[in-house]
Amino acid sequence: MHNELEQMRVVIATPVYRIEGTAHVVAGSRLTDALNSRTKDFLAVTEAKVFDLATGVLVYEPPYLAVNRDAIHVIFPTRPS
DSSP states (O other): OOOOEEEEEEEEOSEEEEEEEEEEEEOOHHHHHHHHHHSSEEEEEEEEEEEEEETOOOEESEEEEEEGGGSSSSSEEEOOO
């Protein structure tokens, strides 16, 4: 079964990194629904920029990133750039 996905620009803070990118969530759902889902442990993020949280230095720029839901301390949507 394939669900249609929606793209949402987000900022994510983990214990070590700040991640800016495009999260992919089920169409029509809220960001909190994706985080509360017990069926997936990871949030797909594309066009990611990963910054060291302490220094703000860009350390990675992967085209795809899977972020463990349990590692997310803060996440919020941003306006498209």
